[in-house]
Amino acid sequence: MSSTVGSRRVSVREALADNGALAGLLVLVVALSVSAPTFLSTQNLLNVGVQAAVVAVLAFGSTFVIVSGGIDLSVGSVAALSAMVGAWSSAEAGLPGPVALLLGLLTGVVAGLVNGALVSYGRLPAFIATLAMLSVARGLTLVVSQGSPTTTPDVVSFLGSDLTPYLPVPLLVMLVFFGITGFVLSRTYSGRAMYAIGGNEEAARLSGIDTRRQKLVVYALSGLFAAVAGMLLAGRLSSAGPQAAVGYELDAIAAVVIGGASLSGGVGRATGTLVGALVLAVLRNGLNQMQVSPFWQQVVIGAVIALAVLLDTLRRRTR
Amino acid sequence: MLLSARNITKSFTGVKALDGVDFDVRPGEVHVLLGENGAGKSTLVKVLAGVHSPDRGTVERSAGTRLAVIHQELTLVPRLSVAENLYLGRPPRRFGIVDKARMRQGAKRLLDRVGLSVDPDTAVEDLGIAQQQMVEIARALDLDAQVLVLDEPTAVLTGTETDRLLDIMADLRGQGVGLVFITHHLDEIRRIADRVTVLRDGRSVGVLPRGASVRRMIELMVGRTISEQYPRRRQDPGEVLLKVDGLTRDGAFHDVSFHVRAGEVVGVAGLVGAGRTEVVRAAFGVDRYDSGRVEVAGEPVPRHDVRAAVRAGLGLVPEDRKGQGLVLTSTVGDNLGLVTLRSTARAGLVDRRGQRERARGMAEALRVKTSGLDQPVRELSGGNQQKVVIGKWLLADPKVLVLDEPTRGVDVGAKVEIYELVNRMTAAGRAVLLVSSDLPEVIGMSDRIVVMAHGRVAGELPAGTTQDKVMALAVQEFPA
Numbered sequence: 058m059s060s061t062v063g064s065r066r067v068s069v070r071e072a073l074a075d076n077g078a079l080a081g082l083l084v085l086v087v088a089l090s091v092s093a094p095t096f097l098s099t100q101n102l103l104n105v106g107v108q109a110a111v112v113a114v115l116a117f118g119s120t121f122v123i124v125s126g127g128i129d130l131s132v133g134s135v136a137a138l139s140a141m142v143g144a145w146s147s148a149e150a151g152l153p154g155p156v157a158l159l160l161g162l163l164t165g166v167v168a169g170l171v172n173g174a175l176v177s178y179g180r181l182p183a184f185i186a187t188l189a190m191l192s193v194a195r196g197l198t199l200v201v202s203q204g205s206p207t208t209t210p211d212v213v214s215f216l217g218s219d220l221t222p223y224l225p226v227p228l229l230v231m232l233v234f235f236g237i238t239g240f241v242l243s244r245t246y247s248g249r250a251m252y253a254i255g256g257n258e259e260a261a262r263l264s265g266i267d268t269r270r271q272k273l274v275v276y277a278l279s280g281l282f283a284a285v286a287g288m289l290l291a292g293r294l295s296s297a298g299p300q301a302a303v304g305y306e307l308d309a310i311a312a313v314v315i316g317g318a319s320l321s322g323g324v325g326r327a328t329g330t331l332v333g334a335l336v337l338a339v340l341r342n343g344l345n346q347m348q349v350s351p352f353w354q355q356v357v358i359g360a361v362i363a364l365a366v367l368l369d370t371l372r373r374r375t376r
Numbered sequence: 377m378l379l380s381a382r383n384i385t386k387s388f389t390g391v392k393a394l395d396g397v398d399f400d401v402r403p404g405e406v407h408v409l410l411g412e413n414g415a416g417k418s419t420l421v422k423v424l425a426g427v428h429s430p431d432r433g434t435v436e437r438s439a440g441t442r443l444a445v446i447h448q449e450l451t452l453v454p455r456l457s458v459a460e461n462l463y464l465g466r467p468p469r470r471f472g473i474v475d476k477a478r479m480r481q482g483a484k485r486l487l488d489r490v491g492l493s494v495d496p497d498t499a500v501e502d503l504g505i506a507q508q509q510m511v512e513i514a515r516a517l518d519l520d521a522q523v524l525v526l527d528e529p530t531a532v533l534t535g536t537e538t539d540r541l542l543d544i545m546a547d548l549r550g551q552g553v554g555l556v557f558i559t560h561h562l563d564e565i566r567r568i569a570d571r572v573t574v575l576r577d578g579r580s581v582g583v584l585p586r587g588a589s590v591r592r593m594i595e596l597m598v599g600r601t602i603s604e605q606y607p608r609r610r611q612d613p614g615e616v617l618l619k620v621d622g623l624t625r626d627g628a629f630h631d632v633s634f635h636v637r638a639g640e641v642v643g644v645a646g647l648v649g650a651g652r653t654e655v656v657r658a659a660f661g662v663d664r665y666d667s668g669r670v671e672v673a674g675e676p677v678p679r680h681d682v683r684a685a686v687r688a689g690l691g692l693v694p695e696d697r698k699g700q701g702l703v704l705t706s707t708v709g710d711n712l713g714l715v716t717l718r719s720t721a722r723a724g725l726v727d728r729r730g731q732r733e734r735a736r737g738m739a740e741a742l743r744v745k746t747s748g749l750d751q752p753v754r755e756l757s758g759g760n761q762q763k764v765v766i767g768k769w770l771l772a773d774p775k776v777l778v779l780d781e782p783t784r785g786v787d788v789g790a791k792v793e794i795y796e797l798v799n800r801m802t803a804a805g806r807a808v809l810l811v812s813s814d815l816p817e818v819i820g821m822s823d824r825i826v827v828m829a830h831g832r833v834a835g836e837l838p839a840g841t842t843q844d845k846v847m848a849l850a851v852q853e854f855p856a
């Protein structure tokens with residue numbers, strides 16, 4: 058009889074070959090420890106973690122969106138708007154810090170729900186809906202702030218501080234959201250539905266999955282994660298800026314894609330995204346350490362993104 | 377010899393798909409490749425075509441021999457028109473610009489050759505799956521190759537189209553073309569084959585001459601005999617579980633009524649374009665309808681709402697496994713668990729262990745040939761993918777299961793296993809609506825047969841009717 062339902066063995070080699078980004082990260086780390094002696098210092102490594110945190114949290118949110126076959130271009134603007142609403146509610150409206158924080162997070166969720174409604178019920182292409190939100194949210198940030206930075210309440214500033222000298226809060230937040238993302242993607246109905254919708258929306262619908270409601274959930278999560286990232290960013294500076302997080306949506310998408318997700322949907326994992334965000338942060342940090350000019354840094358980072366995806370595509374094709 | 381392959385071996389992670397296979401094609405013959413799902417037929421075709429390079433072995437072509445392949449999975453571009461697909465990558469040009477008029481004319485000619493009457497400007501995605509297959513065939517024919525390989529082209533075709541294709545193949549054979557033909561329909565093999573090479577588990581287990589008996593073919597292929605091809609076990613029908621009443625959508629179907637009782641298998645027969653798929657999709661809430669009603673166990677099912685239909689106890693195995701049945705980016709296990717994902721989840725959390733256990737049980741019951749539940753479903757052979765689509769709905773155990781061409785591309789042995797599971801469902805008081813273009817299948821497995829023609833119910837026939845009676849109703853004309 059020809060039927061076999063066994064299990065597959067996965068070796069370390071396969072795991073590395075299977076995750077080009079992880080291999081790339083290791084290569085980067087080794088190369089930098091050799092060429093930039095300060096790279097491996099505890100302080101610097103913690104720095105990398107803190108630098109990665111904002112993009113990583115944004116990217117975790119984008120992972121949901123990309124896995125379900127969508128795209129969210131608004132996360133940078135939504136991050137800025139949420140942080141600004143939080144800061145304004147406390148500094149200008151005089152609300153207690155925790156309430157202000159909640160209002161900020163709620164702002165992200167609402168922005169995400171609007172995106173989701175436009176995509177699933179309004180049938181707008183995700184690219185268009187979230188591009189519109191990118192502009193609207195940025196505009197609202199400027200309206201709320203009147204164009205100037207606003208001081209954040211203490212709870213928000215705490216998010217950017219160090220718990221002990223060796224324990225920066227952003228790093229903790231990043232790890233917590235990494236855990237949440239992995240959990241949602243692998244254990245929850247919504248997470249599993251995301252893979253099905255991204256892989257074949259019609260098949261998902263015909264299997265009785267409420268594709269439209271699930272897309273609302275997806276964009277709402279992305280909005281919430283963007284809001285958290287916005288708080289981290291503002292917390293580090295103890296101030297929410299009207300031009301904060303401009304262009305971060307591209308870093309978020311890059312992190313997800315470097316992490317092995319497919320922009321056509323159905324594929325992607327929390328670990329991949331974490332590695333992707335770390336690759337970007339390590340690269341930026343390393344280039345700084347080697348005193349490469351910021352102009353050239355942009356060129357290098359762009360090239361690395363293209364290379365990562367290219368290698369990934371080639372690897373898939375040769376199987 | 378036009379083409380000759382020696383000692384071909386090809387492995388994928390964990391599976392030896394081909395193991396030392398010899399295969400050749402002579403001018404003016406139809407060489408059939410026969411084997412169970414996952415035996416390695418498509419893999420061999422891909423090696424011949426140079427899609428896969430073999431781990432060992434050689435493929436030799438005599439000088440100047442061109443090869444055209446119709447792969448099992450359609451390769452058309454859905455958004456492009458029929459004409460654009462026919463001339464994909466080689467459009468007729470004038471002054472460097474695509475000559476649309478000439479392209480349209482050429483497309484008409486190619487479509488005529490296969491007897492397909494559709495407007496060349498229609499987008500391929502708006503065609504039925506059988507029509508898409510005919511377009512694919514037309515495209516391959518235009519290459520004027522010396523070797524033509526057809527990987528299960530008839531799986532999605534009905535009788536008339538299959539007849540047409542076999543005629544074309546016989547024609548080409550007369551002109552000295554060498555044909556490789558894969559099919560799970562043994563009657564087609566008896567009609568056209570000059571030689572039959574049987575594969576089992578990646579090995580060539582024998583070559584049969586023209587006129588070999590069906591019994592012999594099955595024996596070689598599955599290693600045992602099959603006593604009963606259609607093992608339907610009837611029982612007394614119970615209450616009406618599915619009632620479709622006066623269903624109408626302008627231009628698609630008109631005043632369609634029928635019912636299915638608990639314990640019954642009701643077949644739906646008809647020609648391509650008779651509106652069978654349209655009706656069941658509408659009843660299941662996938663598409664809209666203008667008037668009429670659908671009831672499951674006496675409760676009305678809301679229109680155009682798949683979720684509500686599923687909750688009411690309906691299930692549908694769609695006809696297009698790649699487009700509507702499978703999530704190709706996901707694993708075998710995830711696909712099998714797709715329908716039960718929601719109903720077994722608690723507080724939004726997936727029942728991971730239960731889902732895996734059920735998926736494993738179903739994969740075993742259907743003998744899905746896979747290296748494990750974590751294997752990407754896209755790596756399975758066509759027939760095994762089809763089993764996964766059926767399996768996910770069998771797991772959901774709906775009150776009424778609608779099967780639209782469920783055994784497409786499934787081998788003779790596995791068909792019997794699917795029929796046994798249908799028996800088990802009806803024995804447990806479920807109802808099954810079986811839409812199929814495979815006449816022996818509808819007649820062999822149904823307790824009653826509803827025949828549709830031109831979007832209407834043309835009549836109903838009892839079990840044990842004949843193909844002629846079904847066809848007589850299926851070609852019936854209605855006054856306008």
Ligand SMILES: Nc1ncnc2c1ncn2[C@@H]1O[C@H](COP(=O)(O)OP(=O)(O)OP(=O)(O)O)[C@@H](O)[C@H]1O
Binds near residue numbers: 411416745757
């Ligand atoms: N790309 C791939 N990766 C891994 N395994 C594969 C791949 N392609 C085929 N296989 C495996 O090789 C075996 C042979 O598959 P193949 O598609 O050749 O079967 P087949 O004889 O054409 O079956 P069917 O009648 O169902 O079409 C199967 O076990 C299949 O799972």
Ligand SMILES: [Mg+2]
Binds near residue numbers: 417418419757759
């Ligand atoms: Mg095949």
